[in-house]
Amino acid sequence: MNWGEILQYALFAGSVAAMTTGLVFVLAGAIGVIRLPDFYTRMHAAGVTDTLGAELITLGLILQAQDWQTVAKLLLVGLLVFLTSPTSSHAIANAAHRAGHKPRLSRFHPPHPGEAGKASGEGR
């Protein structure tokens, strides 16, 4: 094993680690979209998927790229996501606000999932 091979393996390990972490954040965003109560709060959970999930997966792909051109293209993709995802989030939120959709501003504290359904017979 020479240094070149060791570098290859290290890059591959880093790539797998970055993509796995990104997938965890994408999954967290999906779970948040299901669990949170209303439109605005769900958008925050989707933001986790947009930012750290997408960027970490792009980083993992960059570490696997074989030539500089692929690296440059993936960097452009990352920059594009970085610039466009807040714009679209704001467009959606602003549209809901202008349409008169009121956010829920009270405390949201449902019972523990293990105890839900026992007492009242319904979840959430």
Added chain:
Amino acid sequence: MFYGVSLTAILVALWLTLSGSYTLSGDYPIVMGLGVISIVIAVALTFRMRIVDRETVPVAPAPALFGYWSWLGGEIVKANLAVTRLVMKPEIDIEPRLVRVPAEQRSGLGLCVFANSITLTPGTVTVDIEDDGFLVHALDGSFTDPAGFAEMGARSDIASDGRRKEVK
């Protein structure tokens, strides 16, 4: 004129990066020719629309903006971990808020960068833009720290418009 030259240079670099061809042999004259044609059309159209200015070709603040984005990246990671922790807990306990964040940016570019930074950080979304600030929806009271917003606003202002004394 400076912005026109910068825009052309950026477009040429982008075309060369995406096509990956630098010589004029083989099939490459077609690729290069199409590149020249499309760049000329794009630059001519932007000039005809009169939108070539400091905001559409932000070459001057670009280095400062990249520095600001690397700071913002750290904030995004922190906020991501906080939101993930809130969401994955067995018992969700949140109290959503609507807050007004004052914005004292000097240009439209600065306002845009600040509002997008707030939206990009999970847990806070810019809902509306008012005369002297933003209406921000936060997932929980813990995301509405005024000092944090103030620091982000000051940094984005410096990154997009330079230091305070250099106002033109």
